Amino acid sequence: MTRNMDTSEVIEVIADLCKKACYELNDNLIDALKKAYTQEESPYGKDTLDLLIKNAEYAKQEQIACCHDTGTAVVIMEIGQEISWSGMPLVEAVYAGVRKGYEEGYLRKSMVRDPLDRVNTGDNTPCVFHPEIVPGDKVHITVMPKGGGSENMGAFTTLVPAVGEEGVKDFIMKTVEYAGGMTCPPIIVGVGVGGTMDKCAWLAKKALLRPIGERNPVPHYARMEEELLEKINDLGIGPLGMGGRTTALDVHIEYFPCHITALPVAVNLQCHASRHASAEI
Amino acid sequence: MNKIIQLHTPLTKEDIKDLNIGDVLELTGTIYTARDAAHKRMQTALAEGKPQPVDFKDQLIFYAGPCPTKPGRTMGSIAPTTSMRMDSFVEMTFQLGMLGMIGKGDRSDFVPELCKKYGGVYLLSIGGASAMISNQVKTCDVVAYEDLGTESIKRLQVEKLRLIVGIDSKGRVFQSEQIQKYKR
Numbered sequence: 228m229t230r231n232m233d234t235s236e237v238i239e240v241i242a243d244l245c246k247k248a249c250y251e252l253n254d255n256l257i258d259a260l261k262k263a264y265t266q267e268e269s270p271y272g273k274d275t276l277d278l279l280i281k282n283a284e285y286a287k288q289e290q291i292a293c294c295h296d297t298g299t300a301v302v303i304m305e306i307g308q309e310i311s312w313s314g315m316p317l318v319e320a321v322y323a324g325v326r327k328g329y330e331e332g333y334l335r336k337s338m339v340r341d342p343l344d345r346v347n348t349g350d351n352t353p354c355v356f357h358p359e360i361v362p363g364d365k366v367h368i369t370v371m372p373k374g375g376g377s378e379n380m381g382a383f384t385t386l387v388p389a390v391g392e393e394g395v396k397d398f399i400m401k402t403v404e405y406a407g408g409m410t411c412p413p414i415i416v417g418v419g420v421g422g423t424m425d426k427c428a429w430l431a432k433k434a435l436l437r438p439i440g441e442r443n444p445v446p447h448y449a450r451m452e453e454e455l456l457e458k459i460n461d462l463g464i465g466p467l468g469m470g471g472r473t474t475a476l477d478v479h480i481e482y483f484p485c486h487i488t489a490l491p492v493a494v495n496l497q498c499h500a501s502r503h504a505s506a507e508i
Numbered sequence: 509m510n511k512i513i514q515l516h517t518p519l520t521k522e523d524i525k526d527l528n529i530g531d532v533l534e535l536t537g538t539i540y541t542a543r544d545a546a547h548k549r550m551q552t553a554l555a556e557g558k559p560q561p562v563d564f565k566d567q568l569i570f571y572a573g574p575c576p577t578k579p580g581r582t583m584g585s586i587a588p589t590t591s592m593r594m595d596s597f598v599e600m601t602f603q604l605g606m607l608g609m610i611g612k613g614d615r616s617d618f619v620p621e622l623c624k625k626y627g628g629v630y631l632l633s634i635g636g637a638s639a640m641i642s643n644q645v646k647t648c649d650v651v652a653y654e655d656l657g658t659e660s661i662k663r664l665q666v667e668k669l670r671l672i673v674g675i676d677s678k679g680r681v682f683q684s685e686q687i688q689k690y691k692r
Contacts (some may be wrong), residue, residue, distance in 0.1 A: 268690065269686065274509070282640040285639045333575055334575055335585075336657060374587065463691030497602040499636055
């Protein structure tokens with residue numbers, strides 16, 4: 228059965244998700260920050276984590292942005308294949324939702340129209356839009372505002388297959404160590420392994436959406452995640468890079484089959500304000 | 509942690525020379541925001557022999573671009589941005605008379621040297637604690653480059669803005685010293 232939808236139906240939903248994501252950090256993250264607070268050894272680190280927890284509570288209560296960098300809006304839309312669309316172009320409706328959310332929500336407009344001439348577009352559009360076709364007749368939307376500080380420290384490489392797991396882990400560690408305090412730790416480390424360059428980076432981004440504490444179901448990736456988490460926290464970078472035992476809250480690896488010649492690895496870093504909100508229409 | 513030191517602007521090099529890395533400060537008074545785009549314009553003005561939009565003599569520059577202010581509130585969410593991006597402008601701003609910078613994250617190796625040379629400091633605020641930090645800002649006025657939106661130069665009156673000395677005027681670096689303590 229075909230379900231008919233007008234593209235304008237997504238506007239209000241996306242606007243609300245932009246605001247919700249920026250105002251309200253989810254419980255999974257808050258719980259992880261609280262756990263880190265009890266375990267942190269550095270007094271500066273403990274103080275910082277305490278402030279971040281209070282900041283999240285206060286932003287939610289006041290319905291204001293928890294972090295001033297309300298990011299590039301990444302909009303992921305899983306569209307049921309039984310839906311038939313009418314109305315304005317879907318991408319225009321998505322931009323309209325982002326424009327409305329950022330304007331009405333008093334969120335920062337951080338997009339420049341051209342990376343070289345750097346003139347602010349004034350409404351935080353365009354967003355990065357990822358439509359995906361899935362079975363069913365529903366539309367599932369996730370808005371993920373991604374801050375610049377942590378996004379800037381991500382990295383991609385293509386390793387030779389011979390270096391295997393050790394090469395992958397080495398690249399992840401180097402990326403996290405180089406990023407130091409610039410990514411606003413404690414961070415979540417999203418890793419993509421395999422695919423092509425574009426697919427690999429996308430896996431790394433999506434890995435950031437997995438709840439903290441949840442492991443990859445494939446045992447050797449789950450083991451790598453645990454090993455890396457321990458090694459990253461042993462770097463001593465700590466909350467906001469001021470030293471301490473909490474550098475990462477989790478490491479999430481996603482993989483995809485790849486070419487016989489290839490071992491691509493992408494690392495996407497997420498600051499402590501891991502923001503995302505979802506809704507289904 | 510070190511005891512809390514109350515600092516009130518106006519400040520001079522004399523007031524900051526004895527600050528040590530790790531000192532916790534509560535700053536009250538006037539500071540100016542400037543980040544990537546504003547620094548670029550200041551550099552262009554300097555190259556073209558044009559006047560600077562603000563007299564930075566003995567001022568602190570806060571690397572920050574706030575959110576718009578919601579009605580009923582004094583200030584939009586605000587916290588420091590990554591300071592490293594402004595490293596290439598540090599000597600220029602010191603030469604313009606700047607006393608110090610407020611930001612977050614590590615700096616390039618030459619920045620501590622510049623702090624030593626000019627008797628300046630780098631102060632750390634908490635990145636992403638933007639809702640709470642907005643309560644420490646009592647007034648905000650755009651004073652230059654209004655067309656840059658969030659990146660314009662703003663004069664802020666702050667009250668008890670909590671800061672940690674990241675690089676002192678002796679050129680010592682707080683973060684690298686702390687990280688060594690917790691590295692295994």
